[in-house]
Amino acid sequence: MRYKVTVSYDGTNYHGFQKQKNAHTIEAEINAALFKIHKHDIKIVASGRTDKGVHALGQVFHFDSNLEITANQFKRALNSHLPKDIRILEVSLVSGDFNARHSAIKKTYKYVINKEYDLFNRNHEFYYPYKLDIELLEKALKKFIGTHDFFGFAGYVKDKPTIKEIYEAYLIVDGSKIILIFTGNGFLKYMVRKMVGTLLDIATNKKDINVIDEIFKTKDRNLSGKTINPEGLYLVKVYY
Template sequence: MKRFKVTIQYDGVNFYGFQRQIDLRTVQGEIEKVLFRIFKNEVTLHASGRTDAGVHATGQVIHFDVETNMDEKALKRAMNTYLPKDIHVVETALVTSEFHARFSSIKKEYRYFINTGGYEVFSRNHVYQFNRELDIEKIKEASKLFIGKHNFYNFCTNEEGSVKDYIRTIESIEVNVNEGIIEFIIIGDGFLRNMIRMMIGALLEIGLNRKDKEYISRKLGDDFTRSNYKVPGLGLYLTRVYY
């Protein structure tokens, strides 16, 4: 039995998220169909984490076990031959049975892109078309409040009891601006459902001068009422998983 670690990229536009769902097109479902075609047996894959509908990835990591004489290079060729054009294998590697795509990861990097300039029809599914001016300096200053170990209950949509706890550590947040496109780079040890989208939603409210940075301080503190602001999934990318 071999265990393969596979790094993939996908365009999330036409998927109902990563996780397999009955009668819906998902990233996991499409990959497992291809693995069945290659190995003539059902193969269950495990991912570093799920992404929601419309969310993209350039560095998602999966693993699976299979009985085969195929090596890493042959596997990459075979998968890319049969995968649809919106999923692509970037890298394959043989790993030991101790490796797990989810539980072996130590941190992840996500990026989010926002267009504050004029509407761009061709990037509308990959960059959030916010199309309004923002106070970037206020956003940068407020974003620093997320760095560190916090209770992110107010910045997620996980149901009560669905996770062990809401404590997560944000290692860094970088905010870059280039020709009207804002790029957020967020690295953390783990992320709750919609956590990044709600964090950025709050930052946009601050950038519009509709909230002050104390809003984030309160939501990370003792005010246990969830934030009302969330950006769409289409601007979000899982870019790297660290092991």
């Protein structure tokens, strides 16, 4: 039987989602919890990976199991074996052809910026005290909407399609916080963080707004902003 699992986690103390040799990861913790339940290794397949320090409100993975327990019992059992910074939100029984990675049709990410330093949220938002042109930022965000080649906004990519479609790109101002929201059919490694780095350069007049079009045209990574810090980034939701 195949189970779909929605998980939330604080990525602060982890070296990303994907299991790695000699590194503390989210996947390793989930694998360990499943091992305690099954008494043998269980493979999981996630919708994608998140990098070191990145958080998730709704990451999704699937696994197969022959144990005769309910989905809700799996949820309780997993949470009892997982650390407090990883929480299973939902477990549901799905058809055998469901694939957490390949069945996904779109994802939403958000990036949280705070112009005021918040000691207790320093690992969950990016502190950026500089003056931002919000109107210019909104205009720049709209340039990402549509189908583009995001090679120039990605980290190292090998044998992966770099043409992606962004359905939504907008911001919310909440007091001293600026929340950037992106929904698309796929995201490359560091893509959102490099997009945000470029947007901040535009909103502080370090770069011209037309640099976004130039990066799409030339695929030149050197024209984009820096890969911004991971702590403000959240995988919000995976859609199926």
